[in-house]
Amino acid sequence: MARKPLTNPRKQASQARSRVTVDALVDATARILVRDGYDKASTNRIADMAGVSIGSLYQYYPSKEALVAAVIDRHNRQIMRRVRTVLTEIASLPIERAVRRLVAFAIEAHRIDPRLHRVLAEQIPRVGRLENVEALNREGYALFRDYLESRRDELRVRDLDLAAFVCATSIEALTHSAVLYHTEMLRDAEALIEETTRFISGYLQPTSV
């Protein structure tokens, strides 16, 4: 079951001029994915929108999948940078406040570019970037697990790995679903944040109320 299509860049751009080209290509790929979807995102069209010839495209990326992978990787790097920042910020906060901050962050993050987020979420599996994404997910769990570890004696949960999985997966699903499919909920985002916080911290803490 050998994976044929190479999804890694072909060569590094070394001069400033070509770095512009590469950026334009990745940007154009993202824009077309959002505007037209994966099927309509042909390499010719991407090159066109980037204002670059098809030949140049293939200088840097061996396939359409490689371009999509580049968009995914870039997006994930941005998200993970934010995630790390937030998790550092909450390190010293008590559980409920920490959870509230995390939930608010998750909503913000989904709101940045919901349509790109959605298209990428859909395309990740077929571009073989699942492993990378899973790796980042696991990093996220691990970071949150560390936080839980530091508050262990305030928790009622036993298995911290499991708890981190439960919390992270739920927060992501709830915010994802609310932002993408139930936008009416965001009219009162406070209520959503409040309820989710109660949900999660009620699970973690012995009995808050």
Next chain:
Amino acid sequence: MARKPLTNPRKQASQARSRVTVDALVDATARILVRDGYDKASTNRIADMAGVSIGSLYQYYPSKEALVAAVIDRHNRQIMRRVRTVLTEIASLPIERAVRRLVAFAIEAHRIDPRLHRVLAEQIPRVGRLENVEALNREGYALFRDYLESRRDELRVRDLDLAAFVCATSIEALTHSAVLYHTEMLRDAEALIEETTRFISGYLQPTSV
């Protein structure tokens, strides 16, 4: 923003012979989606696998998307039938037992054909079946909400709609993720069910412990 590609069947099969043909087409589409993915699922290939000519394929479905939509609709009907059954079964159960049953069911349901479930989940948006799926989701929420309503005085949650959304989304996300991306968790499925049940019913009930 008119949707061009028609995704509805072209005509109803009236004779037994043609119903067989239509079934074969939908089956073949599902099998090819699972085996080769959406990109490789050409109409020629589908007709081939169904043992039917492309001409016949286009008698009943105007496009590849329509076929995928047919698979999605059929799959969703099956799932929803089960969901309704389970929600009827749990109607008389106390909260914790009801939630446990629901969680166990969700895992079962995801395990039936995980790969088909996954491919369909990925393809739903591009086939414009989102509305249908959302409608079914909402039916699911509503049914669960009815259950909550019947146990209102045992609950500590105020907004039942919100609570139903929170519970349903979380259960689906946790079981989905566990079955598709963290299969190692299923080695001890009991633990997962137990924890999720604690998670959800702890949120719903005043203070169980």
Next chain:
DNA sequence: GTGGAAGGCGAGCTATCGCTCATACCCTAT
């Protein structure tokens, strides 16, 4: 038993896809 509708067939059309390659321009180190 026959005529018309329902069903089935598949060669082949057009469009577009991903991608290559021969050619030419730009930049920088010497």
Next chain:
DNA sequence: ATAGGGTATGAGCGATAGCTCGCCTTCCAC
């Protein structure tokens, strides 16, 4: 100022996609 690698170009190739259309077969009401 020039050599030579880095960069950019786009016509066009072979493959395959979705899909049509003219024709044949099967079914069924009468």
